[in-house]
Amino acid sequence: MPAKPTTEQSAQRVIDDLRELALLTSDAAGAQRVAWGPVWRKARQWFADKVRRDLDVEVATDAAGNIHVVLPGKRDATVIIASHLDSVPNGGWLDGCLGVLVGLEALRRAAAAGECDLTLRLIDWADEEGARFGRSLVGSSAAGGSLNVEDIRNLKDRDGITQAEAMRENGVNIDSMLDAHKQLKQVDARAYLELHIEQGPVLESLNKSTGTVLGTFGVERHMIKFTGQAAHSGSTPIPMRRDAFLAAAQFALAAREIGLKYSRPGANVVCTCGIVKVEPAIVTAVPGVCEISLDQRALDANVLAQMHADARAASEKAANDNNVAVEWKKIWNIAPRLFDDRLLRLCDEAVNEITGDSYRLPSGPLHDAAEMVPHMPTVMMFAYSARGLSHCKEEDTPIEHLEKTIRAFLVLAEKASESVSL
Ligand SMILES: [Zn+2]
Numbered sequence: 001m002p003a004k005p006t007t008e009q010s011a012q013r014v015i016d017d018l019r020e021l022a023l024l025t026s027d028a029a030g031a032q033r034v035a036w037g038p039v040w041r042k043a044r045q046w047f048a049d050k051v052r053r054d055l056d057v058e059v060a061t062d063a064a065g066n067i068h069v070v071l072p073g074k075r076d077a078t079v080i081i082a083s084h085l086d087s088v089p090n091g092g093w094l095d096g097c098l099g100v101l102v103g104l105e106a107l108r109r110a111a112a113a114g115e116c117d118l119t120l121r122l123i124d125w126a127d128e129e130g131a132r133f134g135r136s137l138v139g140s141s142a143a144g145g146s147l148n149v150e151d152i153r154n155l156k157d158r159d160g161i162t163q164a165e166a167m168r169e170n171g172v173n174i175d176s177m178l179d180a181h182k183q184l185k186q187v188d189a190r191a192y193l194e195l196h197i198e199q200g201p202v203l204e205s206l207n208k209s210t211g212t213v214l215g216t217f218g219v220e221r222h223m224i225k226f227t228g229q230a231a232h233s234g235s236t237p238i239p240m241r242r243d244a245f246l247a248a249a250q251f252a253l254a255a256r257e258i259g260l261k262y263s264r265p266g267a268n269v270v271c272t273c274g275i276v277k278v279e280p281a282i283v284t285a286v287p288g289v290c291e292i293s294l295d296q297r298a299l300d301a302n303v304l305a306q307m308h309a310d311a312r313a314a315s316e317k318a319a320n321d322n323n324v325a326v327e328w329k330k331i332w333n334i335a336p337r338l339f340d341d342r343l344l345r346l347c348d349e350a351v352n353e354i355t356g357d358s359y360r361l362p363s364g365p366l367h368d369a370a371e372m373v374p375h376m377p378t379v380m381m382f383a384y385s386a387r388g389l390s391h392c393k394e395e396d397t398p399i400e401h402l403e404k405t406i407r408a409f410l411v412l413a414e415k416a417s418e419s420v421s422l
Contacts, residue, residue: 004112007354007407010105014406015399017101021046021085022093030393031093035086035127035138036166043085047100047124054108063179064142065126065172071107073116076188079416080121080376081106082368083194084128084139091129092197092395094402098383099195100124102406106413118417121187125368126172133163137371144371145181149174189376190420191343194369195409196380197397201388202361209401210408211359212347213380216370217297218304218336223275224251224315228324230280230288245278245287247322252276254314255294261310262303269298269307270364299336299362337370340377346419347379350412354404381409 005013025033025043033040044067048059051069060068083099103122110116126139133155141147153174155163164174203211228242252273259271275293294311298304312328319326348358363380372378384401387394397405 004109007410008403010109010410011403011406013108014098014101014105015402017050017104018093018097021097021101025087026093026393030090031087031095032089033085033087033091033097034089034131035129036132036170040086041170043097044124047085047104051104051122054104055111061171062143062183063172064139064177065167065170066139066143066180067124067126069104069107069122071110071116071120071122073119075117075421076119077190077420078119078121078187079413079420080123080187080189080192080372081194081413082123082125082140082192082372083196084125084368086127086129086131088129088131088391090393092390092392094197094383094395094397095199095390096128096196098197098397098406102195102409103413105406106410109410109414110417116417117421118190119188120413120417121189128368132157132166135163137366137368138163139180140368140371142177143180143184144375145178146371147178149177184375191340191416192369192372192376192378193343193409193413193416194367194378194380195405196367196382197390197395198361198382198385199365199388199390199395200385203359203382203384204386204388206359208357208359209355209384209404210351211361211382212344212351213339213382214344214360214362215299215336215338215373216363216366217270217299218301218334219366220294220296220304220308220333221331222294223291223329223331224248224294225289225291225327225329226251226315226319226322226324227289227327228287228322231286233284233286236286241286242288242323243286244290244322244324245276247318247324247326248276248290248292250318250321251315252292254318255296255311258296258307258310258314262298262307266360267299267303268362269296269303271296271307271311293331297364299338301336304336334366334370337373339369339373339379342419343377343379343416346415347381347412350415351381351408353411354408379412381405381412
């Protein structure tokens, strides 16, 4: 084994690997590593070849199709580093694969340093994006044990192929995929680390290369239906109308105020109305029915509950003011997933060592790490995201920021191994 490289040399190697992967699996429109498809398989084959060449260890796949690479130490106590190689169609060059390739470098560094005390395990989660079938975090939620396979079995892609069929094509049997949970439970996991591009504008707005992630937002997602009375637009005086759209519009404005009311510096929350469906959708009719979606997110469970209660009250008021009825239907919700205090401090220290300061922020998007929170101490680090853009070919972390982020994460990996060894 060659001598252990400096973190600068390591960062360069990760960036070279990222560029190589981008060349291999992108076209003019961006990255095309959609899970369960041929380009994704090509990316994983490239990754497995690299692992075997550089580390001389086995590349295994669990029951849910997640790739595991283990660098054994003197003890079974394990630090897991993970992310995902899959991308959305026309995706960016960093989303997911940054976390996997920096993990590979962490293992290469540990191997070069000689036999370690701790075992390191690198995981490439299958189908984080859910880009083809609509369900995200497939591999990690199977390993985390929260996946209900009946929710995904019959999901279909645009060509009518089911999720179960696509997985079978890749050697994963949907009926036994939850065995991945038993497999993960056998690992003596002491820490879970994940590096990901922020996919938002916060670090850029502060000109910080990297940040410590506090946890992933809890989400309340609902459809709200206002029902009034469709009527002729010419003959019905405004005070006599029961306009369902105006109730929804009033509600949408109230949702923005709720988001602003509960936002604090360093503790932002969000409320979004992304869908509005109006009936009868005729230019000469007063809208009789209007359905509107609400997606609320916050890191603090109590704040999220208050935001949700406020939204319920705002919908009642909007309904009363417009003489219409209102009903709610839940689409989905998840509690906030808070990361481990001790690992948060280690992450701050690592960021500080490389950049001279540190900054903490929550994650609006969900990540595979959220599925690991119930099972082991978990933390994430974010990389600066130019213009906050992701899931598009413009996604980027400028090289000087990327280099610092990679170095900080490698320092975190070593700190976590040392602290678990104690
Ligand atoms: Zn991602």
